[in-house]
Amino acid sequence: MEPKEETLATIPEEEEDGDTVIPDVENNPKPTTKDNSSDSSDASDSDSDSDSESEDEAKQSMELQTLQYQLSNEPSNYDTHVQYIKVLRKMGEIEKLRQAREAMNEIFPLTPAMWREWARDETSISTGPEALLGVEKIYERGVSDYLSVPLWCDYLKFVQEYDPSIREFLPDGISKARNLFERAVTAAGLHVSEGSKIWELYREFELDIFCRIDETNLKEKEKQVQRIRSIFHRQLSVPLANSSATLLAYKSWEVEQGAVLDVESSNLDGISSNVALAYQKALEMCNARAHLEEQISRQDLSDSEKFQQYMIYLKYEQSSGDPGRVQLLYERAITDFPVSSDLWLDYTQYLDKTLKVYPSIFYFNSSVGFILIHSPLQVGNVVRDVYSRATKNCPWVGELWVRSLLSLERSRASEEEISTVFEKSLLCAFSTFEEYLDLFLTRIDGLRRRILFSGEVEGVLDYSLIRETFQRASDYLSEQMKNTDGLLRLYAYWAHLEQSMGKDMVSARGVWERLLKISGAMLEAWQSYISMEIELDHINEARSIYKRCYSKRFTGTGSEDICHAWLRFEREYGTLEDFDHSVQKVTPRLEELRLFRSQQESKSLPESADQKEHSVKKTGREKRKSDSNISYEQSPAKRQKHAPQKPKKVHDKEKRQVQNLAEENEGRETKQTVEEQPKKQPIKDAVPGRTKGFTDECTAFLSNINLKATYEDLRRFFSDVGGVSSIRILHDKFTGKSRGLAYVDFIDDEHLAAAVAKNKQMFLGKKLSIARSNPKQRKDSSGERAPTEHAQSHQQTGNAGTSASKESSIETSKQSRGRGDSVQLKGKNTFAVPRNVRPLGFPAIKPKTEEGEDLKPKSNDEFRKMFIKKD
Template sequence: MDETLTPPPQSSEPPASTTSAASQEEEENTNGGDEPMPDSDSDDEAQQNLQLQALETELAANPSNYDSHVQYIKLLRRMGDIEKLRKARETMSELFPLSPAMWQEWTKDEASLDTGPEAFSRVLKLYDRGVSDYLSVSLWCDYINFVQEFDPLVRQCSHAGISKARELFERALTAAGLHVAEGTKIWEAYREFELAILLTIDEADTQAKEKQVQQIRSLFHRQLSIPLAGMNSTLLAYKAWEVEQGNLHDIESSDLAGIYPHVVSSYQKALDMYNARVHLEKHISSQDISDSERLQGYMNYVKFEQSSGTPPRVQVLYERAITDLPVSSDLWLDYTGYLDKTFKVGNIVTNVYSRATKNCPWIGELWVRYLLSLERGRASEKDIAAVFEKSLQCTFSTLDEYLDLFLTRVDGLRRRMAYTGEEDKLEFKIIRETFQHASDYLSPQMKNTEGLLRLHAYWAHLETKLGKDISAARGVWDSFLKICGSMLEAWRGYIAMEIEHGRINEARSIYKRCYSKRFPGTGSEDICHSWLRFEREYGTLEDYDHALQKVSPRLEELQLYRAQQESKSTEEKDNHLKRSARDKRKPEADITDEQVPAKRRREVGKNPKNVPEESKVQAQKFRQVAKVEEVNEKINKSDDVTKEQSTSGTNRAFSDQCTVFISNLNPTTNYEHIRNFFSDVGGVVAIRILHDKFTGKSRGLAYVDFLDEEHLAAAVAKNKQRLHGKKLSIARSDPKRGKKESSGQRNMKEQSAGSKEPDDTSKGDDGKETKSSISKRGGDDNIQIKGKNTFAVPRNVRPLGWISNKPKTEEDEKPKSNDEFRKMFIKKE
C-alpha cells in the first residue's frame, strides 16, 4: 500500500455545538490579547519556527498523521501565516473531515480578511463544505448569520434576496430542524427573519402584509408540531404573536384556549413525543459517561426512533451520533445500512458513504458498500474507478476485505457490460487488469486458500463467457496451479471447466497430470476415483482400462501407506498407555528392584501368593513373548510352503551361484509377473519373493535363480527397466562378498529398503531348526542390539535383555561369517 491512514482520534473532535475553552482562549490571544514584550516575542518566534519545521518534516514523512495536521494548523494560525494556513487546511480537508469547530475558525478567519465579492463567495463555499461534514446547529447558525450580514441582496430584502435566504433556512431545517435538543435555534432564527421582513412591508399593502403574517403563522404551526426542547416557550411566543394580530385576547388564559384545533392536536402529539424522549436525551448529553456508554445510548435511541417509522428523524439522530462519535465504525456501518434499506439510491446515500470512508477508511465493508451505492446511482465509470483506486490506498485488517473489494469491482464491471450490451475488448480489458492486479497482490498472502481459488475460478469463468477465450481461461488455471498445485479443488475446478465446454481429451490430460500427486487428507484417493468415474461417463473402454491400469497401483500404494500410518499411530498410542501405566506405579514397588534377579525368580517360584507386582508384569510379558514366537513359527512355516510352491513342489537348495537380487518391486508383483519379465532372457530356475512376516505382504525384494552365467548376465543387463510402474534394481547376488563385510552391512546393501527376513527360526549346519530361547532376564553382560534393523540376528547374538538356557560355547562366542549367516535362511537338501 502507498500509505497507511491513521484514524482521527476522537479526542481531537470537539463537540458539534461548542468550541473548546483552549480554542476560545487561543482566539482571544490572537485577535485581541495584549501584545508581549519585544524580547519575549523574539524568543517565541524562534521557538515557533523550530516547531513549524519539525511539524513540516513529520507531515512530509507521514501525511496521514491527524494530530500533526491539527497542531500544524494551530501553529500557523498563531503565527498569522495566511497562505500556509490556507494550504494546510485544504490539505487536511482532503484527507480527513474537519470538526465543526475547525470549520468555524476557518470561515471566521477568511471572513475577517476581506469582505469583497470573491471573499464572500469563498466563505460561502467553506460553509457549504463545513455543514456537509458533520451536523452542527451552531455552524448552521453562523452560516445563516453570515449570509444575512454580508449578502447585499438579503440585506436589501429584495425579492431575490428573500428567496435566497428562505432557501438557506429550509436547508438548515432539513438538516437540523428535527434536532430535539438544539433545533429550536434554527426555527427562531427563521421566524426572526420573517418578522423583520414584515416590518419592511408598507402598511398600505395589506395583501402583502397578510401574506407575510400567514408565512409567520405557518412557521409557528410547523415548529409546534415537532418535538423540540422549549416547546412551552414556543407556545407562549406564538400566543403573544397572535394577540398582536388580534386573534387572541389574553395570554394568561388556559394554554390552548383560542388556538386552532389542528394546531392543538399537533402540539399535544409533539409534546407527548418529546416527553417520551427526554430520558434518552439526558443519557446521550451526559458528560459523565464513557464513549461506549454514549454509543449504546445512541443505539437505544435509534431503535426507539425506528419504531416510530419516521426516516428523517432517524437520520438526524444518526447524524448527531456520528458528530459525537466520528470514528465509531459500528455506528457508520449501522447508519449506511439503514440508508441502503430506506433510501437505496440518491445523493444522500453516496454523500454519507463518502464521509464514512473518510472517517473510517480502514473498514473494507464501507468501501464495498460505497461502490455498490455508486453503481445503484448510475455513477460514471470514472467516478467508480476513482473510489476504487482510493480504497486500495487504505490498510485493512484482513486479506478477505481486499478480496471482497476486488470482487465487488469486477462484479460492477460485469454487470455494466451486461446492462449496456457492449461486450467490447476495452471493457473486458479492464476486468482482466483488475483480476491480474488482485492475483499479484493477494497470491503471496493467500496461498492455498479458498478465497484465492474463488478469485481465479471467477476469472477463468469470465474469460470464457465474456472474453470468449478458452486459451486465456486455461492460462488462468495453469498460473494458479503453479501457486496452489497442492489444492485438490483447484484441479477439480480446472477439470470441471473443460468438461463444461465439452473438451473431454483436455480434461483427461489434466487427470493424467494430477492423479499421482499427494493431496491433503483423502484427496489423493478422491482424485483417482474421480478419474475412474470420469472415464465411465465420458470415455471408451480402452480409456477406462488405461485409467484403471494407472490408478490401481496408486490406490494400493496409498492403502498401504494408510495402513502403515494407522499401525504407527496405534503403536504410539500403546506406548503412551504403557508409559502412563508405568508412571502411575506406586513408589513402594521400586523396592523390589534392589533384589538380585535370580533370587527374585526363586522367591516367585516358592510362594506365588507373595509375588511382587513387577514380577507379575514380567511373567505376563514372558507369556506374551512365547505367544508371539508361536505365531512367528506358524508364519515362517507358511512362508516355507510358499517358497516350496514356487519351485514346482521340489525341495530345492539355493546356492546363490547364479542368482540375481531384485529390489524396488511393486507390492502387487507376483511370481508369474517376474517370470514373464525375464521371458526374453529365459533360464529361470526359481523365484523367491520376500514377504512381511506379520502382514504377509510383499516387501518389494526377490531372488531369482538362473541355469547358467549366460542367462544371469542377460538378466543383470535388464537393470533399471520398469515393471508395473517401478524401476527395478537388479544385481548379482554375491555371498562371498559377505565375508569381508559385517552381516548388517550385507543386509542393508542387498535389502536396500531396510527390509526384514520373515523367519525368527534359524537352521544350524545340520539343517535342523533351532528356536531362539527367551526365558530369563539377563545381566549386564548381555549384548545390546539397537536400531530398527534387529529383525534377524545370528544365533550367537542374544535377544535384547534376555539370556539363553544353553551354556556359552566357543562357537557362540565367535561371530558368524556372512555365508554362515545366509545359511540360516537357505534350505538345504
Template sequence: MSEGCLIIWFVLSCHLEISPWSYEAFSLWLDYLNFIREYDPLVQDCATSGIKKVRDLFERALTAAGLHFTEAEKLWEAYRDFEKAIYQTIAETDAQAKEKQIQLIRSIFHRQLSLPLSNMSSTLETYKAWELEVKQGCALDTESNYSDGVPTLVASTYRRALDMYNARVQLEDQISKQDLTDTERLHQYIIYLKFEQSAGDPARVQVLFERAIADFPVSVDLWLDYTCYIDKTLKVGNIVRNVYSRATRNCPWIGDLWVRYLLALERSHASEGEIASVFEKSLQCSFSTLDEYLDLFLTRIDGLRRRISSGVQLEDALEYSLIKETFQRASDYLSPQLKNSEVLVRLYAYWARLEINLGKDLDSARGVWESLLKICGSLLAAWEGYIAMEVELNHINNARSIYKRCYSKRFTGSGSEDICHSWLRFEREFGSLEDFDHAVRKVNPRLEELKSYKLQIDDSENPVKQSDHSKRKLGGDAPNVESPAKKLKDSAHGPKKVTEKGKAQLQNLDDQTGDIRGRVKKPDDSSDQQMNDSVQGKGKVYNDQCTAFISNLNLKVTYDHLRDFFQDVGGVVAIRILHDKFTGKSRGLAYVDFSDDAHLEAGVAKNKQLLLGKKISIARSDPKRGGHGMDRAGGGKRFESRSSSKEPHKVNEQPSGLRKHGGNSVELKGKNTFAVPRNVRALGWTADKPKTLEQDDENPKSNDEFRKLYFKG
C-alpha cells in the same frame, strides 16, 4: 464586500453544497445565513432575488437540522425574524402584500409548534403574543376556529408534539448528562436510536444519528449502523453518498464501509469515473484482514460484470479488459498471502468463467487455470476446478490430459486417492473401454503405493508390542532385576561376617540400584509438564515421528518467521531452531513438529521456497538415521543411541549403557546392566574364581597360613 468575506462565503457555500447533512451542518447553516443577511447586497436591499435566495437557504437548513431536539429552535427563530423584518419593509398601503407576509410568518409558527422541540411552551406564548398583535390591525373572519388565541388545528398538532416531546425528554436528559463516560453516553445514544427507529420517522432517526456521530465521529459501530439504516430506508442518492463519504473519511480502516460505499454508488447509477475513484482510494487504506481486501476486489469486479452484462448504454464505455486488469491486480496482491488456499481457487475459477462468458476467450481461461496451478499445484481443488471447466465445455480429451498430469501427485489428506478414483469415474462416464483400461493400469499401482505408504505410517505411529526378550534386552524389566548388592551377598559360600567397610559398599550399591529403579518406574511426563520443562530449560525429548527437517535457513530466521511461513499449511505444534552451544547463534537448521502426516506433507511440499531471501530445503525427519529425539534445552543436541567408547567409566556416574529415550524412561544397553564401582566385583563373578585378599575373611592369618599361600603361588 471585502475579499476576505468573499473567501469565507465561498468556503461555507461549497461545504454546504457538498455536505448539507453533515454533523457540522447546524452551526454552519446559522453562520452562513447570518453572513448572507449581513453582507449580500441583494438581501440588504430587500431585492426579490435576494429574498428568494435567503428563503431557499432557510428551507434547506430546516431540512438538514430542523428536527434537532435542542438546537433547531434557533433556526426557526432566525427564519421568523427574517420574515418579520421583511414585513416591516412593506408599505402600509399595500394591504395585500402585508396579509401575504402575515400568512407566511403564521405558517412558520405552525410548522414549528407541530414538532417536539425544546422550549415548546415558550414558542407557544410567543405565537400567542404575535397573534394578538396581528389582531389589533385586522378582524378575524372565523373566531370559532380559535381557542385561547390559537387555531384549533394548531392546538391539536401542538398537543401531539407535546406528547412526543414528553416521550423523548428523559432520553435527551440521559445523553446530555455531564458526568457520563464516553462508553455510557454511546450506550444511551444507542437506546435513543432504537426508540426513534421504532417510532418510524426516518428524518428524526437521521438527525439523531448525526448528533451521535458529532459526539463519536470515529465510532465504527455507529457508522455501520447509520449506513445500514440509510441503505434500507433512504432512496435519495446524494444523501446516501454523502454519508458514505464521511464514513470512509472518518473510519478508513473498515473494509465493509468501502464495500457498501461502492454498492451505494452503483445503486445510485454513479458514473464509472466516480466509482473507480472511490475504489482506488480504498486500496490506499490498510485493513486488518485479507478477507477485507478480497471482498473489496470482488465487489469491484461484480459491479463491472453487472454493468457490462446489462447491455445498457452508459456514459463511460466499459470493456472486459477492465475486469481482467482488476483480476490481475487482485491476484498479484493476494496470491503471496493466500497461496494453497481454497479462497484463491474460487477467485481464479470466477476469473476463468468470466474469460469464457464475457471475454469469449477459451485460451485465456485455460491460461488462468495454468497460472493458478503454478501457485496452488499441491491443492486438489485447483486441479478439480480445471477439470470441471473442461468437462462442462465437453472437451473430454483436455480433461483426460489434466488427469494424466495430476493423478500421481501427492495431495493432503485423502486427496491422492480421491483424484485416482475421480479419474476412473471420469473414464466410466466419458471414455472408451481402451481409455478406461489405460486409467486402471495407471491408477491401480498408484493406489497400492498409497496404501502401502499409509500402512507404514500407521505402523510407525502404532508400533506392535515388543517381545519379552527385547524388553529384557532394552531394560524393560529393570525394576524386577535383583540388586547387585544382594547378588554379592548370595554369591558367598555361606554366611560370613561383614565388616563396616563392606556394609558401606553394599549400601552404596543399593542406593545406586534404587536410584535406577526409581527412574525406570517413573512414568512419562504429561504434556503440561513437558511444556513447563521447556520453559524452565529442562531437557525435552522428541521422537521426530511427524517432523520436518529444515536446512539452508537464513541465520536471521526466527520462530515467528517459520510460524508465518507455515501459516497456510497449519498444524504446527512446535518449532526448534538449532543454535551453536558456544556462540548461541543459529546454525541455519530447524525442526518443525506437525500434528499429523497430512499437515507434514503439506509442509514438505513447500520445499525450495524463499524465506528471507534464501531457498530453504525441507524434508521429512527420519529418526532412524539419527538419535531418538531432540533436546530443546540443549540447543538441538540429540541423544545418541549408543554409548561412546572414548568416555571413561567413573564411579557414582550414570553408566554409558543408560540413555534417555522419550521423557524420563530409561533404555539399558551393553553387557553390564548396572553401574558397578571398580572395587566391587562385576555381575557374573562366581565363587569359583580366585579370591583376593579383600574378598577373603578379614581375620588375621597365622605364619603357617601365609606359608601355604606362598607355596601355592
C-alpha cells in the same frame, strides 16, 4: 470587509472575538521629571520584551519545522495536523494555514469547531465578492461533514450580513436565503434540544421582510403574514425544547395581527384546532424524549455510557417509524462518535433498508407540517453522501467500502465516480486480505452487471476492464493468499467470465494454469479445472489434466482421491481403452501410496507398542504398589486398642495426581491463551524462577467473537474506551483457529467498567458478550482450589472434557482424605478396585445392625464363655 491580518498574528485566541484594549498615551502622559534610572529601566524592559518576543518566535519557528517534518513522514497523523494548524494560526501564516487546512481535510473530516474557526478567519481577512463565495464554500463543506446547529446558525447569519442581495432584501437574495433556511430546517429543524434556534432565525428573517413591505401594499402584507404564520405552525408541530416559549411568542404575534388571545398563559384558547392538536402531540413527543435527551446530554457520563444511551435512543426512534427523526439522531450520534465503525455500519444499513421501503419519499413527518418528496436520484445522493462520510471517518473498514460501491451502483453513478471510490479503497489499510478480495469481487460484480444488464452502457465499459481488474487482484493477492479458498474463488470466477463473457477458452485455460503455478498443491484447484472442462464437454482436455495430476502428492487422502476420480471419470465418459489405460496408470500409483501409508504406520507402530507396554507395566507397578500400601482391615479381635493407625498412602498419591493434573491443565490453558502477553513485566510466583499465569485482576472476558477477528479489530472496538494493555485471543491447540473467546486486560477498573458497558454491541456482524473476569478462586476447607468462573466458561465453550476431568479429580481427592471406605470410584470398570474404595452410590458408613452390636473387641474370657457349654 477590510483585511485584518493582525487578528490571527497578534490577538490572543481568548481575545479574538472581543475588543483589543489600546493604552491612551495622550491622556496618560509620562511624568515631566525625567529620571535616568527610570529611562534605563524602561530601556531594559523594552529590550527584555523584544528578547522574549524573539525567543517566542524562534520557539514557534522550531516547533513549526518539527511539525512539518512529522507530517512529511506521517501524513495521516490527526493530532499532528491539528497542532500544525494551531501553530500557523498563532503565527499568522495565512497562506500556509489555508494549505494546512486543505491538506488535513483531504484525509480527515474537520470538526464543526474547526469549520467555524476556518470560516471566521477567512471572514476577518478577506474582502470582495470572490472572498465572499470562498467563505460560503467553507460553510457548505462544513455543514456537509457533520450535523452542527451552531455551524448552521453561523452560516445563516453570515449570508444575511455579508451577502448584499440578502442584506438589501432583493428578490434574488430573499429567494436564496429562504432556500438556505429550508435546508437548515430540514437538516437540524428536528433537533430536540437545539432545533428551535434555526426556526427562530427563520422567523426573524421573515419578520424583517414584513417590516420592509410598504403599508399600502396590503396584498403583499397579507401574503407575508401567512408565510410567518406557517413557520410558527410548523415549529409548534415539532417536538422541541422550550415549545411553551414558542407558543407565547406566537400568541403575541397573533395579537399584533388583531387576534384576541391571552398572551400571559400557555393555554390554547383561541388557537385553531389543527394547530392546538399538533402542538399537543408535539408536546407529548417531547416529554417522551425528555429523559433520553437528558441522558445523551449529561457531562458526567463516559464515552461508552453515552454511546450506549445513543443506541437506546435510536431504538426508540426506530420504533416510532419516522425515518427523518431516525436519520437526524444518527447524525447527532456520529457527530459525537465520528470514528465508531459500528455506528456507521448501523447507520448505512438502516438507510439501505429504509430506502427499499420508501424509494421516493424519504422525509415523511406529518407532525412537522411538511413532506419533502425526493426522486430516487435525490435519495441516492443522500445515501451516497452518508457512505462518503463513513469511508472518510473509518477508512480501515472494508465492509463500508463494499457497501459504498453498491450504493453508487444503485444510484446509477458514473463509471468515473465508481472507479474513483474503488481506487481510494485500495489505498486503505485493512486488517485482512479477505477484505481486499471482497472489494475486488464487488468491483468485478458491478462491471459485469452493467455490461450485461444495463440498457445504456458507457463506451469505456467492456470486458477488457474486467480482465484488467482480475489481473490487478491476482497480482495483489496471489502471494498473500496462496493455497486458500479465497484465491481459488477469485480464479474460478475469472476463468468463468473469460469463457462466458470474453468467449476466449484459451484465456480461461490460461487462468487455471496460472493458478496451478501458484497453488498446485491444492487438490481443489485441479478438481475445479477439470469440472470446467467436463461442463463444457471437453472430455479430452479433462483427461489430459487427470494424466498431469494423478501422480502428484496432495495432503491427506487427496492423492488417492484424484486417482479414484480419474477411474470414475473414465467409466462415465471414456471408452474401454481409456478405462484400461487409466487402470494401468493408477494401479501402481495406488500401490505406491498404499506402501507409503504402511511404512508410515510401521514407523509409528513401534513407538505406539512401546508406549502401550510402558503403560501396561506402569499400571501393573502402580497396582502392586497400591495394593502393598493399603492396610486391609483386620478382625476386631486381633487389632490392638491403642495402636496408632497410619494414614493410607493411596490417598496421598491420589492427591499428588490431582495436583499434577490441575497444574498441567492450567499450564496448557495458559500456553493456549497467551497470544499477546506483555513482555516487560512478567508476574512472578512465590517460588523463585517460576512464572505465574495471568491474574485477571482488571480483565474483561469476551465471548461470541467473530472467528475472523484480530487483535487490531478488538483494539479498534475498544478505542473509544481506551486503557487496553493487552489482548489474549483463545485458539484451538490442534487447529490453531480462534475459539471465539478472548481476554482483554485494562490498566484500571474505570476503563474496565467502560468496556463491560459495551456488552451486547455488534462487532464484526455478531453481538459481543462482555463480562468482568473474576480472578478470585475459592478454596474449600481442605485447601484445594475449586474451579473458577473462567474454567466454567471454558467448559461451556469447548473444554468440557478437560474441566470435567479436573473437577472429578479434585472431588476424588477431597473424598480420599477421609477413611478408606469413604472413597468413591466414578466409572463402570470397578472390578479391580481395592476393597477400601467403595463404588459410586454405596453409603460411606456401614449401617448398624438391628441388635446394635458393639464393635468393641471381645476379651479372651468372653470368647471362652462363648464356647463353654453351659450346664
